[in-house]
Amino acid sequence: MSLTRCANGHMFSMRKHGSVCPYCSLVVEQASQSDNSKAARAPENDKTMPYLGESQGVEAVTGWLVCIEGAQLGQDYRIMAEKNFIGRSEDMHIRIIGDNTISRRNHAVIVYDPKKRNFYLLPGDASGLAYHNNEAVYTPVEMTAYDVIQLGKSKFLFIPLCGVHFEWDNEASEKA
Numbered sequence: 346m347s348l349t350r351c352a353n354g355h356m357f358s359m360r361k362h363g364s365v366c367p368y369c370s371l372v373v374e375q376a377s378q379s380d381n382s383k384a385a386r387a388p389e390n391d392k393t394m395p396y397l398g399e400s401q402g403v404e405a406v407t408g409w410l411v412c413i414e415g416a417q418l419g420q421d422y423r424i425m426a427e428k429n430f431i432g433r434s435e436d437m438h439i440r441i442i443g444d445n446t447i448s449r450r451n452h453a454v455i456v457y458d459p460k461k462r463n464f465y466l467l468p469g470d471a472s473g474l475a476y477h478n479n480e481a482v483y484t485p486v487e488m489t490a491y492d493v494i495q496l497g498k499s500k501f502l503f504i505p506l507c508g509v510h511f512e513w514d515n516e517a518s519e520k521a
Contacts, residue, residue, distance in 0.1 A: 431496065448473045451470050
């Protein structure tokens with residue numbers, strides 16, 4: 346494993362994240378092998394930072410959005426347990442590129458509640474609206490199979506996996 350420490354003390358894999366720290370977005374220059382081993386050692390007064398690992402296990406999918414109209418026609422997006430923030434930015438759980446009318450961050454949120462086994466669409470905190478079956482979403486709306494979600498100029502079909510007919514066991518849902 347090739348771990349690197351950024352100037353703020355975060356440990357991360359350059360193989361997975363390149364030269365940009367996934368915690369603070371600082372650019373770390375590639376160092377020689379001897380410099381890299383020095384960079385990986387923490388100063389004595391530095392705290393141990395969590396490692397954004399290369400192998401965190403499989404995060405169980407709970408459903409999908411499939412683009413049925415727009416720039417990403419045919420593309421599917423995985424929905425995981427709990428909150429899934431949607432936008433164009435790389436740090437969004439569901440990243441939709443190609444439609445600049447979708448907000449970069451938090452255009453909308455899809456939530457899967459594993460205890461109640463249902464999905465909700467929530468409005469985001471961005472300026473753009475989300476539509477659920479052609480109705481603007483101002484408060485949480487429960488979603489059902491084959492609902493149409495519109496964000497910007499793109500439309501998506503909602504396909505659930507988990508719900509009343511199927512649920513991951515406790516071990517898989519705890520990883521998710």
